[in-house]
Amino acid sequence: DSGVTQTPKHLITATGQRVTLRCSPRSGDLSVYWYQQSLDQGLQFLIQYYNGEERAKGNILERFSAQQFPDLHSELNLSSLELGDSALYFCASSVMPSSNEQFFGPGTRLTVL
């Protein structure tokens, strides 16, 4: 158990809908990362937050957004969902932005029908 929690574990929705994924980092970790894992693309970095502020963007679509709250939990919002958005979404956390060890949560499996 990494100490990172994610809810829900599974999410099934329809095309065009909007969903919110939630992540709580390890106790004491200030930086949160979101990754998407699909069969064809592998694990891809989406976005990073540090202490409530956006720090870096990766391959995140404009339909996706995220935020980190004062209690350091983070939410990833996915809108106008398409079939291709079906994937595992992972949250990871680290103590500081430059910390080399990122610890991953169990993931949320999103299925778009």
Added chain:
Amino acid sequence: EDQVTQSPEALRLQEGESSSLNCSYTVSGLRGLFWYRQDPGKGPEFLFTLYSAGEEKEKERLKATLTKKESFLHITAPKPEDSATYLCAVQDAGGGADGLTFGKGTHLIIQP
């Protein structure tokens, strides 16, 4: 653009049969190279961080090594419980982003 290529894509070994997994990388400046283990439907589990060429780290039956172009994960006398997908990732020293660039992994099966 950072790139990570892992080989082989899949590897099937007998219990006790040692082998190595390869990770080739291209990065403008390496801050760190990471190995993770991932079981089906689970999140990646951190194994090692390597920072500079020549560095080695060990944990139980696993040893990771690093050169300027690639890293190897050596598995000695593996057991069935070592079956998993092993992921390699790099973190670029430049650009201000701390996100990891992952390879597609090596799916390892250890048969009893």
